[in-house]
Amino acid sequence: MSGMAMWCASVSLSESLYMSTQSWKFLYTGPNELSFRRKDIIEPILSNKELHKGPYYDLRQVPARNPVDGIKDYREHAARRRLWSRGTSVSMTKIYTQSLIVGIHELLDELLKRQDTTIDISEWLSFTATDFMGRMTFSTSFDMVKMGYDSVGIIKPVEEITYQSNIIAQTPWIIPYLMWLPQGKKALNQGHRLGGDMVRKRKALGTDTRDLYYYLMDEAGFENVKPRETDVLSDGITAIAAGSDTTATAITNTLYYLLKHPDVKTRLQRDIREAFSSSREVYDYAKSVKLPFLDACINESLRLLPPGLTGFQRQVDPSGRGKMLGEHFVPPGTNVYAHLYSIQRDPRYFSPLPEIFWPDRWLDQNTYTLPTGESISKDALMLSRDAYYPFSIGQQSCAGRNIALLELKTLLIAILRHFDIQVAEGYQLDGYEEALKDVHVTLRGPLCVRLHSVATWMIKTCQATSYQARNRTDFQSREQ
Numbered sequence: 001m002s003g004m005a006m007w008c009a010s011v012s013l014s015e016s017l018y019m020s021t022q023s024w025k026f027l028y029t030g031p032n033e034l035s036f037r038r039k040d041i042i043e044p045i046l047s048n049k050e051l052h053k054g055p056y057y058d059l060r061q062v063p064a065r066n067p068v069d070g071i072k073d074y075r076e077h078a079a080r081r082r083l084w085s086r087g088t089s090v091s092m093t094k095i096y097t098q099s100l101i102v103g104i105h106e107l108l109d110e111l112l113k114r115q116d117t118t119i120d121i122s123e124w125l126s127f128t129a130t131d132f133m134g135r136m137t138f139s140t141s142f143d144m145v146k147m148g149y150d151s152v153g154i155i156k157p158v159e160e161i162t163y164q165s166n167i168i169a170q171t172p173w174i175i176p177y178l179m180w181l182p183q184g185k186k187a188l189n190q191g192h193r194l195g196g197d198m199v200r201k202r203k204a205l206g207t208d209t210r211d212l213y214y215y216l217m218d219e220a221g222f223e224n225v226k227p228r229e230t231d232v233l234s235d236g237i238t239a240i241a242a243g244s245d246t247t248a249t250a251i252t253n254t255l256y257y258l259l260k261h262p263d264v265k266t267r268l269q270r271d272i273r274e275a276f277s278s279s280r281e282v283y284d285y286a287k288s289v290k291l292p293f294l295d296a297c298i299n300e301s302l303r304l305l306p307p308g309l310t311g312f313q314r315q316v317d318p319s320g321r322g323k324m325l326g327e328h329f330v331p332p333g334t335n336v337y338a339h340l341y342s343i344q345r346d347p348r349y350f351s352p353l354p355e356i357f358w359p360d361r362w363l364d365q366n367t368y369t370l371p372t373g374e375s376i377s378k379d380a381l382m383l384s385r386d387a388y389y390p391f392s393i394g395q396q397s398c399a400g401r402n403i404a405l406l407e408l409k410t411l412l413i414a415i416l417r418h419f420d421i422q423v424a425e426g427y428q429l430d431g432y433e434e435a436l437k438d439v440h441v442t443l444r445g446p447l448c449v450r451l452h453s454v455a456t457w458m459i460k461t462c463q464a465t466s467y468q469a470r471n472r473t474d475f476q477s478r479e480q
């Protein structure tokens with residue numbers, strides 16, 4: 001099958017590649033494209049300055065846009081990435097936690113109103129993650145959670161353009177004409193209009209507010225050359241596009257696995273409720289660091305269903321001499337991937353039960369009890385951490401990893417602490433995984449659940465104090 005046809009039919013491309021033969025080392029996935037299934041190739045592909053981002057990323061560089069994730073030149077990228085690193089460091093997560101908590105309380109309010117009815121939790125998580133990116137980047141919420149719908153009309157257009165980009169990326173010569181296509185033009189204009197509005201509102205807040213914009217704009221004056229406002233605008237839109245859906249997918253996938261494995265869900269819920277037993281601790285989400293089983297569940301979900309299923313395209317220098325990847329000579333201009341989905345499920349790197357959601361594999365123990373009831377010793381466990389890279393590796397890896405993990409933990413804690421969660425009546429749980437579309441990132445369908453509050457008093461306490469948290473965020477911004 002030609003690459004184009006494969007990508008057009010890529011409803012579950014990663015799954016098909018993985019299943020095509022259990023032992024493939026590399027496959028042709030396009031006319032000029034190779035996908036490797038070996039962990040020793042991950043670093044040579046993703047952490048190698050001789051390989052640049054491939055033609056897929058040319059789509060990022062449409063007129064008037066120059067976001068960090070589309071920059072191919074390593075020096076230019078490093079300069080831009082410095083700004084991101086300041087704004088997404090671990091120390092910044094403390095500041096963003098306050099904004100996140102405000103959003104979580106809004107979500108809990110809305111979920112409580114809808115308890116014991118069928119809801120699509122996937123959609124609510126998209127609203128929450130997008131609102132948070134607005135707050136974190138520009139100190140403005142889109143209020144999607146409060147309104148219960150995509151109030152700025154951004155989620156669907158971003159999904160559409162992601163889907164189309166995935167196909168167009170196979171025919172890079174079309175890219176310069178993208179702006180002539182009505183859908184491409186509409187989505188780009190919408191993104192720019194929204195970004196422009198956000199920047200205008202953000203500027204009105206002054207130069208002291210500590211958010212991502214503050215660092216992207218270098219308000220603190222660390223740099224010799226002030227960043228261009230158009231670049232900051234592009235990066236702001238990128239934060240919302242790259243940070244909302246990936247995180248919402250990761251949390252939804254984790255809930256899917258918990259629903260599929262009720263024993264794991266019960267165990268995690270018990271851990272969380274024990275750790276957060278009193279109202280006094282409502283804001284002490286940092287405690288999550290002492291919840292190794294929560295981390296294990298998140299790792300396991302990101303191993304089996306990472307939001308970027310296929311991996312991340314790089315290209316062997318078209319004007320160079322080609323490149324050895326392992327024992328393979330790869331000619332100039334070839335696009336290469338380390339196939340994430342297959343590598344993270346490979347029995348050589350994760351065993352036993354590489355395809356089963358079994359979070360215990362991430363815990364440090366002398367013996368392990370498998371879901372089958374059988375016991376195995378530590379020596380019989382294979383866990384290759386160097387074959388686990390849902391955030392990619394190297395200089396161009398995820399700039400928002402710390403933020404994403406913060407969101408994943410706090411949202412899962414909040415939902416599982418306050419609600420019992422069950423599959424909605426009539427909803428086929430297996431259909432969730434079957435409906436996932438692999439288009440560079442994952443597009444997902446609904447995950448229909450029923451929630452039942454187990455701690456109404458806790459939510460009321462949250463509501464009473466969320467006003468204080470909101471004020472604390474503003475105060476903190478002024479204080480820094």
Ligand code: HEM
Pocket residue numbers: 068069070081088238239242243244246247250306307308312313390391392395396397398399400401403404
């Ligand atoms: C679970 C959630 C997330 C996952 C799994 C994830 C994964 C990734 C991966 C694999 C890449 C590299 C892609 C490539 O090379 O093509 C990436 C890049 C990026 N991510 Fe994330 N991401 C997540 C959340 C976030 C969040 C919350 C933000 C924003 C705060 C963010 C911002 C970015 C940016 C700006 C880049 C481009 C980095 C660069 O090119 O230097 N991501 N992400």
